[in-house]
Every structure is written in structure tokens, then in C-alpha cells.
Amino acid sequence: MEKEIHPKNLVTLSEDELRTWSQARRPKIDANDLVNEKYQLAEELRHTADGKKFKIITYGCQMNEHDTETMAGLLMAMGYEETFVDTEADLILFNTCAVRENAENKVFGEIGRLKPLKHQNPELLLGLCGCMAQEKVVQEKVLKTYPWIDLVFGTHNIHRLPELVMQAIHSQDTILEVWDKSDAIYEHMPKSRKEGVRAWVNIQYGCNKFCTYCIVPYTRGRERSRTLESIVDEVKGLVEEGFQEVTVLGQNVNDYGIDIGSVDFADLLRAVGHVEGIKRVRFTTSNPWNFTDRLIAAIAETETVCEHIHLPVQSGSNHVLAKMNRGYTREFYLQLVNRIRRAIPNVALTTDIIVGFPEETEEDFLATLSLVREVEYESAYTFIYSPRAGTPAARLEDPVEMAVKKDRLQRLADVQNQISRRISDRYLHRTLDVLIEGVSKTNENILSGRTRSNKIVLVDGPRSWIGQEFPVEITNGNTFTLWGQRVEEKSRLAE
Numbered sequence: 001m002e003k004e005i006h007p008k009n010l011v012t013l014s015e016d017e018l019r020t021w022s023q024a025r026r027p028k029i030d031a032n033d034l035v036n037e038k039y040q041l042a043e044e045l046r047h048t049a050d051g052k053k054f055k056i057i058t059y060g061c062q063m064n065e066h067d068t069e070t071m072a073g074l075l076m077a078m079g080y081e082e083t084f085v086d087t088e089a090d091l092i093l094f095n096t097c098a099v100r101e102n103a104e105n106k107v108f109g110e111i112g113r114l115k116p117l118k119h120q121n122p123e124l125l126l127g128l129c130g131c132m133a134q135e136k137v138v139q140e141k142v143l144k145t146y147p148w149i150d151l152v153f154g155t156h157n158i159h160r161l162p163e164l165v166m167q168a169i170h171s172q173d174t175i176l177e178v179w180d181k182s183d184a185i186y187e188h189m190p191k192s193r194k195e196g197v198r199a200w201v202n203i204q205y206g207c208n209k210f211c212t213y214c215i216v217p218y219t220r221g222r223e224r225s226r227t228l229e230s231i232v233d234e235v236k237g238l239v240e241e242g243f244q245e246v247t248v249l250g251q252n253v254n255d256y257g258i259d260i261g262s263v264d265f266a267d268l269l270r271a272v273g274h275v276e277g278i279k280r281v282r283f284t285t286s287n288p289w290n291f292t293d294r295l296i297a298a299i300a301e302t303e304t305v306c307e308h309i310h311l312p313v314q315s316g317s318n319h320v321l322a323k324m325n326r327g328y329t330r331e332f333y334l335q336l337v338n339r340i341r342r343a344i345p346n347v348a349l350t351t352d353i354i355v356g357f358p359e360e361t362e363e364d365f366l367a368t369l370s371l372v373r374e375v376e377y378e379s380a381y382t383f384i385y386s387p388r389a390g391t392p393a394a395r396l397e398d399p400v401e402m403a404v405k406k407d408r409l410q411r412l413a414d415v416q417n418q419i420s421r422r423i424s425d426r427y428l429h430r431t432l433d434v435l436i437e438g439v440s441k442t443n444e445n446i447l448s449g450r451t452r453s454n455k456i457v458l459v460d461g462p463r464s465w466i467g468q469e470f471p472v473e474i475t476n477g478n479t480f481t482l483w484g485q486r487v488e489e490k491s492r493l494a495e
């Protein structure tokens with residue numbers, strides 16, 4: 001399965017570029033070199049920010065959202081309080097995403113928008129971190145064009161935030177600290193978790209897959225797994241704090257433990273799933289690679305592990321999958337879906353798809369549409385391919401016009417929306433366990449929860465239900481959201 005496409009066969013890389021690509025791939029981290037450090041904030045940094053406020057603006061994936069929780073924890077340990085109002089803040093951080101160009105453009109737009117705040121409050125610190133900060137081109141652009149940014153730090157430097165803030169306070173120049181790799185995992189960093197019901201827990205950092213379009217292996221470094229014991233300890237602590245659900249996070253969770261050697265992702269799911277008191281366990285993101293029968297069995301047999309798998313396919317065309325270096329074929333993916341469905345009959349599948357990869361033909365695109373129809377995903381995140389400097393695919397000739405790509409994205413959305421609607425209809429009149437997470441984003445008087453299959457369900461009820469899991473009869477639904485009534489409540493009203 002793991003047939004590797006060497007980019008030399010796909011694109012003409014110069015000798016230098018080829019060397020960079022090969023070197024970036026090579027240093028898989030040896031378990032012996034991996035250091036687990038216990039984080040501790042230097043005593044002299046405590047209370048240095050008493051009375052001050054920070055705001056973090058987060059872009060991108062769940063990994064970034066969770067990094068924001070860690071950065072908030074570190075800042076609070078210094079004495080900062082959180083604010084959501086720009087003009088109240090003494091420190092504003094942009095935690096950025098580099099996966100697509102439009103995400104980057106948005107950030108630069110925001111940095112421009114906030115410039116006047118620096119005139120109003122010369123003490124205000126502005127910082128840029130996350131995946132964009134790892135890119136050399138971005139570092140250069142910030143130094144040259146956005147000199148009012150006080151601080152730039154990378155994904156490997158998060159634990160250094162308190163020290164870097166202090167340096168930025170005392171410096172006229174932009175402080176830049178971006179390590180391009182890390183062999184260390186920092187345990188026990190303080191975290192300020194946003195929600196009270198669901199928590200996210202890192203199990204692994206980085207990615208070794210090097211899909212040819214993707215910048216993540218360059219911005220997040222090589223795969224490093226936390227130890228099973230430290231993950232389980234963290235989950236136990238979360239249960240004690242009152243959390244009901246955890247989502248274990250990694251760029252490529254199926255590879256969890258490969259670098260450690262003695263455990264794998266199936267072991268981890270079972271261990272986390274058996275932590276006393278945890279109600280639900282989810283995981284993201286899994287890759288069709290290395291989705292073993294052992295893993296499928298662990299999902300099927302561990303009661304707390306929810307029946308939802310996010311399984312990015314990216315394309316339904318073998319030709320495109322090979323160029324993407326995805327390492328599997330359409331047939332392999334469909335067989336995997338069958339293996340999963342046989343073992344977990346009520347599983348909900350969701351996916352990520354890229355349209356308009358260089359030289360994607362109409363025939364390639366139709367293969368993606370037919371795969372989507374065949375698998376019947378509950379929902380799909382769909383994207384137009386965005387060339388990322390430094391990735392092999394960015395060098396590919398791309399004769400396909402943007403208008404064609406946009407049209408494909410729309411056709412794909414139409415097909416997926418029909419499927420999602422059909423699946424929503426299947427939920428009608430069923431009674432399902434719903435965990436209430438909080439109030440609805442659009443109406444504070446309505447509660448919002450989720451089925452185990454990850455469908456959002458809106459329920460009318462008191463706030464005291466937040467954090468509870470109970471059976472709900474689904475009474476109504478549209479493509480993305482379901483409405484329901486708590487079953488006990490329904491029978492009480494009928495009396």
C-alpha cells in the first residue's frame with residue numbers, strides 16, 4: 001500500500017530543492033532523542049502581567065485552537081486576564097494557519113486593521129505565531145512590511161511565550177524566535193480550556209506524510225508522540241475537572257506510538273476510553289494509511305469511543321491521489337470504508353476533499369464525485385487547491401482555470417448537500433443519545449448538543465442540562481442541524 005511517489009517523477013525540482021525535500025523527510029525522530037520536559041513557569045515571571053489583558057485570534061484547525069488554550073494558560077500564569085475586546089488588550093496574538101493562501105491573506109488584512117491601535121496605545125504588543133510564523137517568506141514579509149508586529153514565534157516555541165513577551169516589552173525591535181524543529185515535548189503546561197464539557201488533548205505532534213500539496217510537515221515538524229501514561233493522566237485530570245468528552249488530537253493519529261515503539265493508536269484509544277468517568281472519546285485526524293483491523297476493533301469494542309471517523313480522502317482519482325503522494329488508491333480507500341462499516345455498522349464518516357489539484361481533468365473530478373456518492377459521507381470539508389511555496393506540488397504546471405475549479409467545488413457541494421440532507425432525514429423520529437455542550441451559537445435560549453455520530457442537535461431546555469447526556473427524539477432537521485426533544489420531557493408534556 002505504502003507506495004511512495006518520488007517528487008522527482010512529478011515535478012522538475014532543482015538539485016537544491018530536491019535536497020531540501022529529501023532532508024525535510026529524513027529526520028524521523030528517534031525515540032531515544034525525544035525529550036519529555038516538565039514545564040514550569042520561571043518564578044520571576046509570575047505576576048509580571050497582573051492587571052493586564054490579552055486577546056488571541058485563532059485561525060485554522062483544532063490543533064491551533066488547542067495551542068491557543070495552552071498560550072492562554074501560559075499568559076494567565078503570568079497574571080494576564082483574557083479579553084475579547086481589541087481596545088482593552090495589552091497583548092494581541094494572531095495564532096495563524098498556513099494551509100491555504102486565503103487564510104494567510106486574512107491574517108495580513110487583520111494585522112493592517114489593527115495598526116491604528118498601536119497609535120492609540122503605544123504599550124500594546126502585537127504578536128504573530130502558529131503555522132505562518134514557521135514560513136521564512138512570512139518572517140521576511142513581517143519584518144519588512146509589518147514592522148509594528150512586536151513578536152513572531154513558531155509552533156515549536158510556544159513554551160517560550162512568557163519569556164518572549166518579556167523580551168518584546170523591553171525591545172524596540174521585532175522579537176523573532178522560530179525553531180525549525182523540536183525533539184522535545186513539554187508536559188504540564190498550564191491550559192485554559194474554553195469549554196467545560198468537551199476537551200481536546202494532544203497525543204502526537206507533527207506529520208511525516210509529506211502529501212505533495214501540504215505545508216504542515218514543514219510547519220509542524222516530524223511526528224512525536226506523547227507517552228500513553230501522560231495522556232491518560234491528563235484525561236483523568238479532565239474527568240476530575242468535570243469534562244465529559246475528550247477528543248484526542250494529532251495530525252495523523254493512526255501513527256501514534258510508532259516513534260515510541262511499544263504502543264499504538266489502538267492501545268491508546270482503549271486506554272483513554274477506559275478512564276473511569278469519561279463519557280465520550282473522539283479522535284482526529286485519522287489517515288487512510290495505517291488504519292489497521294486492530295484499530296477498527298478498538299473503535300468498535302470501546303464503548304466510549306464514538307462512532308464517527310473523519311477520514312480525509314482528498315480525491316477519488318488514482319491519478320490525482322498518486323500525484324498527491326497520498327499512498328493509497330481509490331480501491332484501497334473503498335475497501336477500508338467497507339472494513340470499517342462491517343465492524344461498526346452505524347458509523348458516521350466525514351472527509352476532506354481538494355478540487356482543482358494541478359492538471360485535475362474532468363474525468364478525475366467525476367471520479368471524486370462518484371466516490372462521494374458511493375461512500376455517502378455525512379458531511380465533507382471541501383477546498384480548492386492552494387499552491388503553497390516550498391511544497392513539491394507548487395512546482396506543478398497547472399493549466400486548469402480558476403473558473404473551472406470554482407465550478408467543480410460548487411458541483412461537489414451540490415452532490416454532498418443532497419447526501420447530507422438525505423442522511424439528516426434518516427435521523428428523523430429516531431431517539432439518540434445527545435450530550436448537551438452549551439447554548440446554541442445563534443440562539444442563547446436553545447441548547448446545543450451532539451449525537452455520538454457528531455451531528456449537532458438543538459434542544460429546548462434549561463441550562464442545568466449542559467453537560468448531561470440523555471435520549472432525544474429527533475423531531476425536525478435540515479442539511480446540517482437537527483432539532484429534538486428530550487424523551488423524558490416529551491412524555492412529561494404529554495401527561
Ligand code: 5AD
Binds near residue numbers: 352
Ligand atoms: N490546498 C487546499 N487544501 C489543502 N489542504 C491541505 N493543504 C491544502 C492545500 N495546499 C486541506 C486538506 C486537508 C485539510 C486540513 O486541508 O484537505 O485534509
Ligand code: SF4
Binds near residue numbers: 210215
Ligand atoms: Fe498534510 Fe495531513 Fe498529508 Fe500530513 S497527512 S501531509 S497533515 S494532508
